[in-house]
Amino acid sequence: MNTDIGARYNPQAFYSEITASVTHELNNILGIIEQVAGLVEDLTVTTSEGETPMDNRMGEIAEKIIRQTDRGMKLVKRLNKFAHMGDVLSGECDLCDVVENLVALAQRFARLKGKSLRPEIPDDAVMVVINQVRFSEALFTCIKRVVALADAGATVTIKLVDSEYHASILISAPCAEHDPDISKQFQLPENLAQIVVRESESEGSIAVELIVNHTMG
Amino acid sequence: MDKTRVLIVDDESDFIDVLATRMKSRGLEVDTALSGEEALKLVGTHDYDSVVLDLAMPQMDGLETLKRMLVLNPSLQVILLTGHATVNKGVEAIKSGAFEFLEKPVKLETLLKYVENARERKAALSESHMDEMIDEIVKRRGW
Incomplete structure (x- = not known):
């Protein structure tokens, strides 16, 4: 990509x-x-x-x-x-760790577009059984999308929240004007049955939510 | 001989601070800018012998800055620096009017050679432009 x-x-x-x-x-x-x-x-x-x-x-x-x-x-x-994410095809890992690392690696992409990324990660571990490569790829795609649409100079927030059956990662940013053409081009990696993506555009902001089940379906 | 005037443009403040200090200690006159926008303001008001310009910068990148600089001053000699050179980027840079395209990290002595070559090229261009102007006046006046 x-x-x-x-x-x-x-x-x-x-x-x-x-x-x-x-x-x-x-x-x-x-x-x-x-x-x-x-x-x-x-x-x-x-x-x-x-x-x-x-x-x-x-x-x-x-x-x-x-x-x-x-x-x-x-x-x-x-x-x-x-x-080393690819060493194990699918296994238990702390999602906080995976999200934090990917967000840090993606900072430069945001910086070059005059924007920044702010992770909001819980203190306690969020253990999930997941293919880390596929998950990181999906998260990176979502981050790039929100960065592309966010207002100039905006901070994109990546918030990880855990609940009983799933964890959710909400990527959001201020966005004054939505471009319907860009929306049509959003394409996530294939075979991500475990991950559900919800996109929402409310007035003045954009959000993409990745939902990860605690165990592989 | 006048001091060589150089403008260094990079969003890494540590890089431009140190590079400027080292160039100044070798007798060059150096200005610095942390963004393309800042650099364009300086190019619009100063006459530089060469510009050392980073390719990857937030907002306005090196190639866009280069194109806008050459609109302001077509005889400007720009050396593009990048953290990761690719053939495509190099070709694009030269096509866009860059004098040279170098990969970081670059030795100061190597960079200074290109800065000196850029100054000579600019002087040659100015001389040829002056000759054209004189020819034009001679023709117009019928001398």
């Missing part, structure tokens, strides 16, 4: 899209660290013998290195978790 919501469904494209986006961001991070390392080298060369570079400059540089390394490490952990 391309970033274009209306594109024909392609099951492999989901992995490609997430991986391409994250590696792109990792390259950005490496680009910053590379420049910061170069700056340290510049300072070492320009500082005359026996003299130490100004403490505040070095502190600022160290802060940048720590910030970017931390950002890179978190991203690598998330990508690794994402890559």
Whole structure:
């Protein structure tokens, strides 16, 4: 699936899209660290013998290195978790964990469209038996859809709520004008019998709800 | 020789801060912008020898910014930087009028070579434009 919501469904494209986006961001991070390392080298060369570079400059540089390394490490952990989703075809997992990881990986898509994602996840685990890959793909498709329709600069909320028989993930955002043509193009991955999608458009907002049964039907 | 004037455009503030510091320490005059919109305002009021422009930015991306910059200043030399270069994007960038298309992370010395080449190209274009203007005046006046 391309970033274009209306594109024909392609099951492999989901992995490609997430991986391409994250590696792109990792390259950005490496680009910053590379420049910061170069700056340290510049300072070492320009500082005359026996003299130490100004403490505040070095502190600022160290802060940048720590910030970017931390950002890179978190991203690598998330990508690794994402890559391992396919290890088990279907099994018990904490939905909070899966949603939180996918939302973090999807932040860049929203950011590039001038929007942001805010997960609202319960403190207690929500255990479900699910195919994580298929679920994440459906969630990602829904997030992209709401991001595409949301107002400029909007925050898209992804709220996970658990109940006795199912968990629901409500993806909502302010949306002043609905485009009926875009609505027709919404296409979810196939074979998602366990997941029900409800779409609603009330005045000034859009919402897509993913409902996940606690066990496979 | 005048200082080379460069504009760096990227939404990563850490990246532009450090790159600008390093370029300045090598004698370049550097301005920075965190978005395409901010960059267009600067291009409209300053004469840069080259622009180092990130491809993936929120709202207005690098290609759109590039196209709008060239409308404002057709002789502007723009070096596009990207976190993940693809052949398609590269071809699109060059077709849209980019001077060069580079992948991050890029060594400063490599980037500076392209900045210098961009400055030379801009100077050559300005010279040829000046020659055309002189020819035009000579013809018009019948000298």
